Amino acid sequence: MPDGTFDLSVWLPEAGHGPGVLLIQEIYGVGEYIRDVAQELTRLGYVVAAPDLFWRLQPNWEAAHTEEGTQQSLEMVSRFDFAQGMDDLCAAFDHVKAMPGIEGAPGVLGFCFGGTMAYLLAGQREPAAVLSFYGSGVADQLAVLDRIECPIQFHFGGSDPYIPRETVAAVEKAVEGRPNVEFHVQEDAGHAFLNHRAPMFHVPEPARRAWGLAEDFLARHLPVGGGRQNS
Secondary structure: OOOOOOOEEEEOOOOOOEOEEEEEOEOOEOOHHHHHHHHHHHHOOOEEEEEOOOOOOOOOOEOOOOHHHHHHHHHHHHOOOHHHHHHHHHHHHHHHHHOOOEOOOOEEEEEOHHHHHHHHHHOOOOOOOEEEEOOOOHHHHHHHHHHOOOOEEEEEEOOOOOOOHHHHHHHHHHHOOOOOEEEEEEOOOOOOOOOOOOOOOOOHHHHHHHHHHHHHHHHHHOOOOOOOOOO
16 A cells, blocks of 8 residues: 555465455454454355454454453544555455456455455445344445445344344345345344354344355355456
8 A cells, every 4th residue: 555565364275276355354353253264265266365453543453252352442443544444455355356267356354343344345345245243333334335345244233232133133124136146134132143252242042143145145146266356
């Protein structure tokens, strides 16, 4: 970037090539959970890249999934410049798209803070598909939906203390009838319910259901082994 460089961690599948997935961090940074998700995606055959979006604040910063780590993470994101961060994310997407071994336009997957950023990125670039998990900022920027043409799948928890159920319902109403949008709410889950590294959040059964839906979505719109037109 004009004001410096940031790290983009990359994981390769056994084949060494495949469809790309830009994996966007939670507020906890590119930490152990994001690394776990990356490994799972490579097992499915994807090339995965996760940018360090907090690099201007503290390069390669990560926090524990604890009460203290959550407070540290919330303080970190309160200082985050979203406009600069989106520029970084667009640059990361363009870099991944041009990487050797990447087949077609990458997909995008984000959790929490990253779920919002993945949604916003879809309004500025043309990913093959987007998965947005419990993005708290989605409801505040629903106009972006009109700029998104790619398939996008939203996931929320129905008992999320950070994203009230009425806010989730507002997003659901806004996407109703849009042929490129899938919307899923796990009513028996709260925030970050997929995160098995966070005992304070993880809810195993809804996590299993949601990840199954996500894998199916990726298989349909970002298939490993071809069958998709390059963008």
